[in-house]
Amino acid sequence: MAASPLILITGVTGFIGFKVLLDALEQGYAVRAAVRSAAQSESLRTHPKISALAPGNKLSFVEVPDLSAPGAYDQATKDATYIIHLASPLPSPFLDPQTGIYEPTVKGNANMLSAALQTASLKKLVITSSVFGNMPFPPDPSNEITAETRQPDLQGPFESMLPAYMGGKINALNATDRFVKENKLSFDIVNVFPGFVFGPDDKALKVEDITAGTNRVLLPIFTGGSADSPMPSGVAHVYDVAKVHMLALKDGVPQNLGVTQPHEFDDAWNIVEKHFPNSVKEGVFTQGRQPTVPVNWNAHQTEIDLGIKFKSYEDIVVDVAKQYLEMSGKEAA
Numbered sequence: 429m430a431a432s433p434l435i436l437i438t439g440v441t442g443f444i445g446f447k448v449l450l451d452a453l454e455q456g457y458a459v460r461a462a463v464r465s466a467a468q469s470e471s472l473r474t475h476p477k478i479s480a481l482a483p484g485n486k487l488s489f490v491e492v493p494d495l496s497a498p499g500a501y502d503q504a505t506k507d508a509t510y511i512i513h514l515a516s517p518l519p520s521p522f523l524d525p526q527t528g529i530y531e532p533t534v535k536g537n538a539n540m541l542s543a544a545l546q547t548a549s550l551k552k553l554v555i556t557s558s559v560f561g562n563m564p565f566p567p568d569p570s571n572e573i574t575a576e577t578r579q580p581d582l583q584g585p586f587e588s589m590l591p592a593y594m595g596g597k598i599n600a601l602n603a604t605d606r607f608v609k610e611n612k613l614s615f616d617i618v619n620v621f622p623g624f625v626f627g628p629d630d631k632a633l634k635v636e637d638i639t640a641g642t643n644r645v646l647l648p649i650f651t652g653g654s655a656d657s658p659m660p661s662g663v664a665h666v667y668d669v670a671k672v673h674m675l676a677l678k679d680g681v682p683q684n685l686g687v688t689q690p691h692e693f694d695d696a697w698n699i700v701e702k703h704f705p706n707s708v709k710e711g712v713f714t715q716g717r718q719p720t721v722p723v724n725w726n727a728h729q730t731e732i733d734l735g736i737k738f739k740s741y742e743d744i745v746v747d748v749a750k751q752y753l754e755m756s757g758k759e760a761a
């Protein structure tokens with residue numbers, strides 16, 4: 429029997445990466461998972477959802493302690509047929525904007541491109557960008573954005589978290605485009621542009637873990653949180669985001685794939701009222717608010733190209749609310 433093709437996946441300890449890891453193992457790939465430390469590989473190896481798949485020697489780990497260090501991925505990519513590069517910091521008030529968000533994003537991307545170039549076995553490199561990687565700021569809803577849209581590089585240094593994240597994603601994407609033009613590649617590169625990613629967190633083992641990922645932006649809208657800063661429209665179910673990353677490995681897929689659809693954050697409350705009326709009556713769910721900035725990012729072409737239909741905002745909210753109820757020991761009602 430032919431050996432399974434090897435995928436290197438980075439960012440496997442994260443919300444999206446963990447689901448991509450599960451999907452890759454379920455689909456029979458051999459996976460080399462890049463983590464920062466041995467403790468992380470141990471906690472992934474023993475995670476109930478991974479153990480349930482009994483991956484045996486189909487799952488291995490490689491430690492990349494600092495993705496910004498020159499040559500960081502040179503050993504990790506060895507013999508890989510595919511790479512899915514998800515590792516990158518999200519906007520966080522706990523990270524320095526320039527050195528904790530912007531620099532790891534662009535340097536990690538550059539290091540992955542350079543390692544890929546040295547990997548003769550490689551057929552495809554999939555890189556996770558973001559809708560923030562190709563939208564202007566502030567967004568202009570009269571202009572449609574698609575996966576082909578590009579923005580000029582943003583000039584740093586960056587002193588606050590959202591510009592640092594956007595600058596990192598925009599500049600990394602432009603660097604990838606230049607790299608494709610300047611090199612005669614023997615592999616393809618696919619950029620994936622997710623909107624805000626929400627949905628069941630398969631890595632979560634207790635209710636507090638659900639807010640480790642970006643569900644922390646959605647949950648307050650029906651658990652009484654109140655945010656003043658408006659967030660751009662555009663949402664994706666984590667299972668769709670993982671699915672698009674896996675489908676991106678197939679031959680003949682376009683170079684740029686969007687996974688997002690327009691939404692209004694505060695509609696989450698109406699959805700919860702409709703699907704969980706008793707939980708609302710009992711006060712388990714209470715209304716919060718998250719203002720939305722309209723953005724005209726159209727990813728429909730990706731649904732056509734991949735022959736899939738994205739889950740709706742309603743599906744997303746219901747799935748997050750259900751996981752919250754299950755993990756907090758409250759019946760869905």
Ligand SMILES: NC(=O)c1ccc[n+]([C@@H]2O[C@H](COP(=O)([O-])OP(=O)(O)OC[C@H]3O[C@@H](n4cnc5c(N)ncnc54)[C@H](OP(=O)(O)O)[C@@H]3O)[C@@H](O)[C@H]2O)c1
Binds near residue numbers: 444495518556640
């Ligand atoms: N979630 C969203 O709404 C969303 C939307 C669009 C695009 N994206 C992109 O999707 C990718 C994954 O996001 P996510 O939601 O899964 O984020 P996440 O849950 O925060 O996971 C981020 C992953 O990247 C790793 N990482 C972050 N900073 C790192 C650094 N400096 N060095 C090494 N590893 C680092 C983390 O490793 P540790 O566990 O070791 O920190 C983790 O595995 C990112 O590229 C993100 O920009 C996310």
